[in-house]
Amino acid sequence: MVTKAIGEVCGECGGRTYVIERRGDRAHARVCTCSARCELCEGRGYAYEVREESFSAKVGPKRYEVLVPCVCQRRAKRLEHFNEVGLPGVMAHASFEGYRAFNEAQDRARNLAMHFAHHYDKAGVNKGFILSGPVGTGKTHLLAATLKHLVLEVGLEARYVEISLLYATIRRGFQEGKSGGEIIGPLSEVEVLAIDEMGKGRGSQFEMETLDELIARRYNAARTTLFATNYSLEPERRGTRAAAPSGYRSTEDTKSAAREMELLRERVGERIYSRLCEMCNFVEFPKETTPDQRRMRQELEPRPGPPPGGMRSGR
Structure with a gap:
């Protein structure tokens, strides 16, 4: 157990009494070593x-x-709930403070997510939000920061799912004799659900029926749902699609360009999109002015120089 002087803030947890770290492909929370033995109840669990x-x-x-x-029991319960959320391991340290906004839309999205998390009404109906933008622009970061605050600070139960992985989980469940409803059921009832990569997939009948059932259940129960998508929310883009560029383009390039121009409404259908309009506030990051932050970090990273002694010819 780490001991610290009176008034000193723990260097491991920063005074939060818990630590969030990456374990495999998931974010995991644990009690900090500075708080392993509760000073209020001396480990009894009651005060x-x-x-x-x-x-x-x-x-x-x-x-x-x-x-x-004791308050340590409440903390333990919240940490247990956090470990059931299913946040990606790469988002273990995602926070509102650590989110970098490059334009007004991203700044508005951060403020919207922060206000939602800090003013969540446990007794009322809370309107969710949907973030749209190119890859690498921090949409999942804001979803993760929001769920972390709701679970650890507010005490809610929440879940995170990437839609394509949900489809894959249900298909595997079929092979094990489970029904899709057994997997969708808990996601339908959780207080706050975050769905990432909305619109992704082949658009098969199975996928559309699964998504429709999940959204319909949550909509009918007035449960709060958050979304992130790479597809545009702006209907006016339909009439302003760019003309096909001249020159050679591979079939895959053409397909990729076509996907980028698709609207979320076209990917999920009018029925689901109409419900999203009522369930969520919309924020879209402009493609032209919102950089891929992962790509930026890679390009700005110093490249290794030649080995000591200069270049050596290979044989």
């Missing part, structure tokens, strides 16, 4: 709480102690 209540007008208010679960 006394002073309450005041009037049992009669003649006696007046009376104070008494009751044994209640």
Whole structure:
């Protein structure tokens, strides 16, 4: 156990009492070593709480102690719920503070996600959001930061799914004798669900029916859903599609260009898109001014120079 002086902030957790790290392909939360033994309950899991209540007008208010679960038990439950969210391991350290905005749309998306997370109404209906933009522009980062706050700080239960992996999970379930409903059921009932890569897939009947069932269940139950997609939300782009460029283009290049110009409405259908309009606030990152941050980091990374002693010819 790490000991620290009174008033000193732990260098491992920064005073949060828990640590989030990458384990395999998932983000994992654990109690920090500085808080392994709770100072309030000394590891018992329960502590006394002073309450005041009037049992009669003649006696007046009376104070008494009751044994209640310690705050460390609540923390342990929240960490357990976080480890069930399914956030990608690469997003273990995603935060609102660590998100870099390059334009007004990204700044608006961060502010929208932060406001949603910090003002979530447990007793009311909360409108979700959908982020649209090119790859590598931080959409998954904002989804992860939002879910982390909701689960660890607010105490909600949430899930993250990438839509193509959900389809693959259901197909494997069929081989094991499970129905699609057994897998979709928990996702339909969780308080907040984040669906990444919305619109991705082959657009088969199986995929469309699966997505329609999941969205319909959550819509009918007024549950909050967050989305991220690479497909445009802007209907006006339909009439302004660029003409095909001259010169040689491979079949795959042509298909890729066509996919980039597709609208989310065309990928998910009018029924689902109409429900998204009611369930979410929309934010779209402009393709022309929103850089791929992963690509930027790779291009700015110093390249290794020649080995000591200069270039050597190979044989």
